[in-house]
Structures are given as structure tokens and as C-alpha cells.
Amino acid sequence: MAENEEKKSEVKKEIKEHHCSVCGKVSDATICHACEEKIRGEAFEKKRDIEKG
Ligand SMILES: [Zn+2]
Numbered sequence: 001m002a003e004n005e006e007k008k009s010e011v012k013k014e015i016k017e018h019h020c021s022v023c024g025k026v027s028d029a030t031i032c033h034a035c036e037e038k039i040r041g042e043a044f045e046k047k048r049d050i051e052k053g
Pocket of ligand 1: 036
């Protein structure tokens with residue numbers, strides 16, 4: 001079963017842990033869900049401010 005072990009470590013090497021570019025937490029996306037929501041909310045507020053004048 002030595003072959004199996006090799007395969008396992010290879011897969012481990014391939015799967016790199018992604019980290020959120022905003023908070024640095026482990027996430028499969030560039031930006032984690034929490035930060036995405038936050039950014040979306042901020043953008044929405046900004047837009048509202050502009051529309052408000
Ligand atoms: Zn984040």
C-alpha cells in the first residue's frame with residue numbers, strides 16, 4: 001500500500017488552502033462569505049449615499 005500513501009501526499013500538495021484576501025481566514029474563495037457580504041453592504045450604502053446627494 002506504499003503507492004496509496006504516495007498518492008495521498010500528492011493530493012495533499014495539490015489542494016492548497018485558500019485564504020480570504022480581506023480577513024485572512026481559510027476560505028475556498030478569494031474572499032470569504034462574511035467579507036463578501038460586508039463588501040456588498042458597504043457598496044450598497046455608498047450607492048445610497050450618492051443617490052441621496
Ligand atoms: Zn474574509
